[in-house]
Amino acid sequence: MFFSEEKNQKTFMPAPVARSGIWPATWLVMIALWGSVARGETVTPPVISPPDTWVPRTEATLHVLNKLDSTVQTITLHVGETSKLQSLSITLKACDVRPPDLPADATANLAVTDSRPGQPGFEGWLLEKEPALNLLEHPVYDIQLAGCS
Numbered sequence: 001m002f003f004s005e006e007k008n009q010k011t012f013m014p015a016p017v018a019r020s021g022i023w024p025a026t027w028l029v030m031i032a033l034w035g036s037v038a039r040g041e042t043v044t045p046p047v048i049s050p051p052d053t054w055v056p057r058t059e060a061t062l063h064v065l066n067k068l069d070s071t072v073q074t075i076t077l078h079v080g081e082t083s084k085l086q087s088l089s090i091t092l093k094a095c096d097v098r099p100p101d102l103p104a105d106a107t108a109n110l111a112v113t114d115s116r117p118g119q120p121g122f123e124g125w126l127l128e129k130e131p132a133l134n135l136l137e138h139p140v141y142d143i144q145l146a147g148c149s
Contacts, residue, residue, distance in 0.1 A: 047101065054096035057148040060108040062090065065142040074146065087115045088141060095148035105129045106148040112136060 059078045064085055065071075075083050077092040093109040106128040113121045122136040126145040136143055 049099045049101050051102065053099055053102065054107065055099055057095045057097055057106075060092050060095040060106075060148050061146040062108070062110075063144045063146050064088070064090075065144070067140055067142060087119070089113045089115065090143070097148050106145060108145045108148060110143070112138075112143065114138070 057079075059076055061074060061076050064073045064075060066073075066086075073085065075085060075090070077083055077090065079092055079095060082089055082091040089112070091111040093111060095106065095108045097106045098104055108126050109124070110126060111121075111123045120136075120138055122138070122143075124135055126134055126143065128145045128147055131144045134142070134144065
């Protein structure tokens, strides 16, 4: 909206509307949709997975950080496989991902033991998108899930 001053009088006038090429395309889509409805075609709704759906995978990729020398080693484990990494034994029990119609994430169920006496172990789930939820409280190592495939 804008004001126009003609002969010392202020007149309120609507602003000019810009025309674009969107309207013809929109009308074509609406006509096409109306035509399919008029013919009685059924439209199937998209498949939407429940939010707690996970799809099993066969292997996981983990990043293991050594806090003493700041080195990161990447290991890939298959479900049921155990890997020895210095004093750690890491066993992958399960690895799952979200279906394609949900936000991407991965989770792995691990069992971690240390061969040195008195060192803490870990058994539980790690989430790729929430590494802060990692409950492995080891003085030397930190393990993060990089993904499942």
